[in-house]
Amino acid sequence: MTVVLGDFLRPARAHxxxxxxxxxxxxxPAKRAVIAGLDRLVATMSRYLNDLALPDDFTPASTDAELRxxxxxxxxxxxxxxxxxxxxxxxxxxxxxxAHPAAGYLSSANSYLAAxxxxxxxxxxxxxxxxxxxxxxxAAVITSPPVTAALVAELAACSRPLGAWxxxxxxxxxxxxxxxxxxxxGLRAASxxxxxxxxxxxxxxxxxxxxxxxxxLLGIPAGFPPPRQPPSNAExxxxxxxxxxxxxxxxxxxxxxxxxxxxxxxxxxxLAWRRDALASxxxxxASEIILASLAARxxxxxxxxxxxxxxxxxxxALSQAWPALRAIARHWDTxxxxxxxxxxxSPAAAELEDLVLRTGRLAYDNPRWTPDxxxxxxxxxxxxxxxxxxxxxxxxxxxxxxIDAISRIAACxxxxxxxxxxxxxxxxxxxxxxxxxxxxxxxxxxPPALAAELLGCxxxxxxxxxxxxxxxxxxxxxxxxxSSTLAxxxxxxGSPGTGRQPAGDDRRQTRAQPAPLAGVLQPRAGQVExxxxxxxxxxxxxxxxxxxxDDAARNVLANATMSSRKRDSINQxxxxxxxxxxxxxxxxxxxxxxxxxxxxxxxTPAASVSSLxxxxxxxxxxxxxxxxxxxxxxT
Amino acid sequence: xxxxxxxTARLRDADSLPDTLAAGFDxxxxxxxxxxxxxxxxxxxxxxxMTTADAAVDGRDAIxxxxxxxxxxxxxxxxxxxxxxxxxxxxAGALAGLGALLAERLSRAAVMADAAADRTxxxxxxxxxxxxxxxxxxxxxxxxxx
Numbered sequence: 001m002t003v004v005l006g007d008f009l010r011p012a013r014a015h016x017x018x019x020x021x022x023x024x025x026x027x028x029p030a031k032r033a034v035i036a037g038l039d040r041l042v043a044t045m046s047r048y049l050n051d052l053a054l055p056d057d058f059t060p061a062s063t064d065a066e067l068r069x070x071x072x073x074x075x076x077x078x079x080x081x082x083x084x085x086x087x088x089x090x091x092x093x094x095x096x097x098x099a100h101p102a103a104g105y106l107s108s109a110n111s112y113l114a115a116x117x118x119x120x121x122x123x124x125x126x127x128x129x130x131x132x133x134x135x136x137x138x139a140a141v142i143t144s145p146p147v148t149a150a151l152v153a154e155l156a157a158c159s160r161p162l163g164a165w166x167x168x169x170x171x172x173x174x175x176x177x178x179x180x181x182x183x184x185x186g187l188r189a190a191s192x193x194x195x196x197x198x199x200x201x202x203x204x205x206x207x208x209x210x211x212x213x214x215x216x217l218l219g220i221p222a223g224f225p226p227p228r229q230p231p232s233n234a235e236x237x238x239x240x241x242x243x244x245x246x247x248x249x250x251x252x253x254x255x256x257x258x259x260x261x262x263x264x265x266x267x268x269x270x271l272a273w274r275r276d277a278l279a280s281x282x283x284x285x286a287s288e289i290i291l292a293s294l295a296a297r298x299x300x301x302x303x304x305x306x307x308x309x310x311x312x313x314x315x316x317a318l319s320q321a322w323p324a325l326r327a328i329a330r331h332w333d334t335x336x337x338x339x340x341x342x343x344x345x346s347p348a349a350a351e352l353e354d355l356v357l358r359t360g361r362l363a364y365d366n367p368r369w370t371p372d373x374x375x376x377x378x379x380x381x382x383x384x385x386x387x388x389x390x391x392x393x394x395x396x397x398x399x400x401x402x403i404d405a406i407s408r409i410a411a412c413x414x415x416x417x418x419x420x421x422x423x424x425x426x427x428x429x430x431x432x433x434x435x436x437x438x439x440x441x442x443x444x445x446x447p448p449a450l451a452a453e454l455l456g457c458x459x460x461x462x463x464x465x466x467x468x469x470x471x472x473x474x475x476x477x478x479x480x481x482x483s484s485t486l487a488x489x490x491x492x493x494g495s496p497g498t499g500r501q502p503a504g505d506d507r508r509q510t511r512a513q514p515a516p517l518a519g520v521l522q523p524r525a526g527q528v529e530x531x532x533x534x535x536x537x538x539x540x541x542x543x544x545x546x547x548x549x550d551d552a553a554r555n556v557l558a559n560a561t562m563s564s565r566k567r568d569s570i571n572q573x574x575x576x577x578x579x580x581x582x583x584x585x586x587x588x589x590x591x592x593x594x595x596x597x598x599x600x601x602x603x604t605p606a607a608s609v610s611s612l613x614x615x616x617x618x619x620x621x622x623x624x625x626x627x628x629x630x631x632x633x634x635t
Numbered sequence: 636x637x638x639x640x641x642x643t644a645r646l647r648d649a650d651s652l653p654d655t656l657a658a659g660f661d662x663x664x665x666x667x668x669x670x671x672x673x674x675x676x677x678x679x680x681x682x683x684x685m686t687t688a689d690a691a692v693d694g695r696d697a698i699x700x701x702x703x704x705x706x707x708x709x710x711x712x713x714x715x716x717x718x719x720x721x722x723x724x725x726x727a728g729a730l731a732g733l734g735a736l737l738a739e740r741l742s743r744a745a746v747m748a749d750a751a752a753d754r755t756x757x758x759x760x761x762x763x764x765x766x767x768x769x770x771x772x773x774x775x776x777x778x779x780x781x
Contacts, residue, residue, distance in 0.1 A: 271693075278689045282682045289678065326674070329685065333667060333692050339700045360682060371682035373727050374774030378679060429699045431660060440706065442699045 002226050002249070006218030008116035009154055012109045016041075019105035020161035024168025028178050029097035031169060035183055036096060037106030038166065039081075039088035042190065044113045045155055046081040049074035051120065052151070053132070053143045066149055072200040073152045077159070079547055080193035087186025091179065113158075122223030136223045137252050137408070137489075144492035146213030147220075154217065156198045163194030212488050219485045225253035231357045233368045237385060240362045241398035245483070247354045248401035252408055254347040259412045263419050265346075270426075272346040273413050274332035277325050277461075279352035280406040282371065284322030284465070286356075286363035287399045289379050291315035293363075294392055297382035301389060310475040311396075317468035318403070324461035325410070331454045334432055335446050337425050348409050359402055362395070393476075397483035400472040404486050407465035414458040421451040636721070636729040639665055643733055646740055652753060655744045656704040659760060660695055662737050666730055666767055667691035676723040687730060687770045694737070694763030701756035703748065727771045734767030 019034075026034060054070055097103065123139040124132045134140060141147055170187035226246050235243060258265070295311040360369045362385070366377035386392035420426055427443035428450070437444070473487030642662050649655040670688040674681055698704055738761050745757035 274689065274692065278685060282685055285678075285681050326685070329689065330671065333671070333688065336696060339696075356682070364679065371686040372769055373680060373683040373731075373771050376679040376683060376774075429696070431699060431704075432664070442704075 002221045005116050005119055005220040008112045012112035013158055015105045015109035016158050017161055019102050020165040022102035029095050030100035032091040032094055032096035033098045033100055033103035035091050036088045037103050039084040041106055041110040042081045042084050044110050045158060046077040047117050048155060049077060066145055069200045070148050070152050073197050076193045076197035076200060080190045083186045083189035083193060087183040090182040119222050137256060138220055141489045141492050146492045147217050150213035150217040159194040160198035163191050163198055166191035216485060216488050225250040231354055240358050241394050244358045244398040245401045247351060248405035251348055251351045251405040254351050255409045255412045258346050258348060267346045268416050270332055270337040272349045273417055275349040276409055276413055277328035279356045281322050281325035281329055282356050283359045283402055283406055284318055284325055286359040287402055288315055288318040289363040290399055293379055293382040293385050294395055297386045297392060307478055310478055314471040314475050317471040321464040321468040324464040327457045328461055331457055334428055335454055336427050337420060338427050338443055355402060393479040393481040396475055396479050397481035400476045400483040400486060403472055404469045407469040410462045410465045414462045417458055418455055421455060426451050639729055639733055646736055652703045652744050652748055653705045655740055656698050656701050659737060659741055660698045662733060663691045663695035669726060673723050673726055683770050687767050690763045690766040694760040697756050697759035701753050702750050703753045731768050731771040734764050737764035738768060
């Protein structure tokens with residue numbers, strides 16, 4: 001059983017709802033435990049959107065509303081988390097009743113949500129430059145607009161009861177229950193931000209019909225393959241369908257993982273590609289037989305003309321796909337990457353054997369079917385393949401998964417073989433050449449025309465299998481197959497972008513923000529936000545952006561101060577006295593002036609041009625012993 | 636089957652390692668060509684013939700790098716397309732027989748070979764021939780209505 005995100009999000013919501021039902025009238029120790037739990041929980045909720053590849057907070061409000069909703073939700077949750085930190089800190093030293101049921105619910109909800117966030121992270125890796133790269137086929141789905149909208153809506157649904165509950169906790173807390181004023185203030189602020197997050201999620205719901213995106217969100221699996229289940233000789237139709245789905249998932253992982261090392265791995269050779277084409281062609285052939293049986297069954301069950309037409313369309317698409325795959329296999333009869341010592345094949349080639357066996361056993365009336373002639377049999381009876389309509393949709397789902405997997409393998413192999421052709425790594429056995437060729441080696445380079453022909457076959461097969469997968473997408477949606485997630489995922493991953501930055505950029509930016517330095521003059525917290533409030537502006541979006549402006553202003557000042565201190569520490573004698581808090585504003589102001597002066601000292605286009613015009617060579621900037629670049633005059 | 640009788644006789648008559656390797660190369664090529672020609676004959680045997688052709692390529696490629704394979708060529712396998720009237724079951728049976736003969740001769744050659752590379756080539760080719768035999772051999776019930 002594959003673990004999916006829904007396995008964590010659903011219980012998390014249930015635990016949050018249960019916790020919120022505890023109300024605000026709690027014993028003080030329980031209330032302390034609840035505040036600490038809320039602090040952790042909201043921080044985890046905030047992490048979901050922090051991890052997403054969203055643009056900067058200052059993206060203009062004219063950007064599409066769906067993106068705006070996601071940005072607003074991220075801001076609101078960050079603010080809620082920031083409000084709860086001091087509240088939790090204020091009660092940290094006092095005794096807390098962690099055994100209270102409300103605290104337990106919060107703890108469980110946080111555990112589920114943290115596990116869900118971790119599950120999402122399994123689809124990404126961090127590159128050498130710190131950027132976040134997708135490492136699975138699901139990564140593009142996770143960052144797609146429908147899934148983002150669904151995630152925002154999900155977090156909003158979690159925020160709504162928390163917003164109301166924190167308001168209750170703050171009311172009873174401030175006057176009667178002995179909570180410190182800081183804690184009560186933090187709860188009140190968090191309540192406001194949580195309710196704001198809830199309203200942004202509501203906006204996201206309105207903008208994006210949630211069902212498809214939510215189904216995708218809840219169906220996101222972990223980013224590692226399920227364990228292999230070798231085919232047995234006793235698998236019945238439901239087990240075969242489940243096995244095909246599982247094998248296809250493993251194949252998607254294997255193909256994706258291998259694609260990254262296809263340019264250098266010893267397993268990237270003609271033997272592996274020949275095996276891929278062979279197994280894919282047999283799988284496609286068997287799948288066409290299965291779809292023909294399902295079409296016959298659809299007629300027997302008097303299913304809608306739409307389903308029957310789509311079954312016929314998918315079978316027709318497959319009848320184009322497997323011959324294209326076979327054409328590749330036939331080309332590998334003579335073309336080769338040379339001798340294969342050790343007979344190393346790709347992980348996908350090994351997994352494909354399972355797929356061949358299972359699709360063959362689903363197509364033919366022999367539970368022990370293998371490609372051997374002795375095990376050949378007639379096609380399975382349509383009624384045996386799908387006794388009821390629900391069985392038909394399950395069988396469609398299995399074929400959908402199988403063809404989706406082989407279409408991805410065809411795409412990966414196309415790139416890998418193109419690399420091999422570009423690197424002149426394709427050969428022919430000289431013994432197969434006409435006798436007048438006198439080449440004293442077992443292999444000779446494949447003629448370019450033959451390599452081009454092979455690549456043409458790959459392009460045709462990749463296109464044909466993709467068409468077949470898309471035809472099955474439609475069929476899966478129409479029949480309500482469990483595999484319809486694949487269809488939505490393909491659409492979502494291919495949907496136009498929303499101008500989002502790569503996640504890595506966003507994270508780098510986040511990391512680049514230094515913590516506020518003690519003693520640095522900062523604008524009063526929430527200055528712009530307070531101005532808006534004084535003007536009786538209560539529109540959440542405007543207040544969120546005001547809060548973002550306040551945050552950014554603090555960050556700019558902190559950055560400037562940090563740069564100034566770093567420059568001072570490099571350029572000034574070590575005995576220089578450290579800046580005192582009172583000097584910080586002057587330091588920042590000085591930094592701005594110096595930056596301008598430094599910029600003029602370095603090479604400017606005008607200076608460079610005039611130097612060249614005067615016939616003087618422009619001296620390259622040289623590096624001082626401090627490591628800073630200096631201009632040609634050594635200033 | 637007349638289409639493969641020539642190569643079968645060559646394989647039987649081969650009394651040295653180079654002759655066995657040369658005949659084996661051509662036999663695998665003959666099996667590949669015949670199997671490819673039969674792929675579309677019966678849907679139920681599509682996988683069997685596809686996989687047989689693939690195994691034939693494995694066997695042929697194994698022999699290709701054997702040091703004792705003589706450089707002179709006989710102009711290919713010399714296989715003609717079987718007549719349309721020849722039942723596909725008969726062709727499969729003939730391939731199974733040729734596969735079995737190949738496996739036996741190559742296994743014997745592997746024992747006789749002095750060079751390790753020849754032994755490896757013969758062993759791998761014999762395994763491929765064994766797979767061909769298994770893939771194309773008939774079952775208990777050879778009267779199935781394809």
